[in-house]
Amino acid sequence: MPGAVLTTAFAKVAFAGDYGGTWFLTRLVGSSKAKELYYFSERLTAEDAQRLGIVNAIFPPADYEREVMERARRLARGPSIAYRYMKENLNRAVTGELGDCMDLEVTHHVHTGLTEDHREAAQAFVDKREPHFRGR
Numbered sequence: 001m002p003g004a005v006l007t008t009a010f011a012k013v014a015f016a017g018d019y020g021g022t023w024f025l026t027r028l029v030g031s032s033k034a035k036e037l038y039y040f041s042e043r044l045t046a047e048d049a050q051r052l053g054i055v056n057a058i059f060p061p062a063d064y065e066r067e068v069m070e071r072a073r074r075l076a077r078g079p080s081i082a083y084r085y086m087k088e089n090l091n092r093a094v095t096g097e098l099g100d101c102m103d104l105e106v107t108h109h110v111h112t113g114l115t116e117d118h119r120e121a122a123q124a125f126v127d128k129r130e131p132h133f134r135g136r
Contacts, residue, residue, distance in 0.1 A: 001046060001058060001059060001060065001061055001064065002046060002047075002058055002060060003045075003046070004045075004046040004058075005043045005044060005045060005046070006043070006044045006046070006049050006054065006055075007037075007041050007042065007043045007044065008021065008025075008037050008038045008041050009041050010038060010041065011038060011039055011040065011041045012041045017038060022034065022038065025037065025038075025054070027094060028052070028053050028054055029052050029053060029054065033052065046058045077133065078133060079112075079115075079117045079118075079121065079131075079133045079135075080117075080133065080135040081111075081112060081115050081117055081135060081136075082112045082115075082117065082118075085108035085111060085112055086108075088104070088108065089101065089104055089105055089108060092104055115136060116134060116136040117131075117133045117134065117135065117136060120132060120133065120134070121133075
C-alpha cells in the first residue's frame with residue numbers, strides 16, 4: 001500500500017528478532033542489508049521494500065482485495081503440477097548445490113513434460129489461445 005512503512009524495530013525495543021525474520025530477511029536482501037535493517041531499525045517505505053525484494057507489489061488500498069484475489073485466481077487457474085515441481089526446485093535452490101539442483105530440474109522437467117497440462121499448453125500455443133489446465 002502506498003504510504004505504508006516497514007521496520008524491524010527490534011533494536012529499538014532491545015529484542016533480537018523472532019518468527020524467522022532474520023533467516024528470511026537474510027535470504028531476501030543478503031547478510032549485510034539484513035544486519036543494517038535489524039541493527040538500525042530504520043523505517044522503509046513500501047517502495048523501498050519493493051526495491052529490496054521484501055514485498056512483491058504495492059497496491060492502493062481501494063484495489064488491494066481485487067489485486068490479491070486476481071493473483072489467487074491466476075494461480076488457481078495455473079498448471080498446479082508444474083507449480084508443485086517449481087516450488088520444490090526453488091526451495092532446493094536456497095541451500096542446494098548447483099549440480100544437485102540441475103539434476104532435480106531435469107527430473108521435474110521430464111515429469112511435467114508428460115502431463116496432460118503440458119500437452120494442453122503446447123496445443124494452446126499452436127492454437128494461439130490461453131491454456132486450460134486441469135491438474136493432470
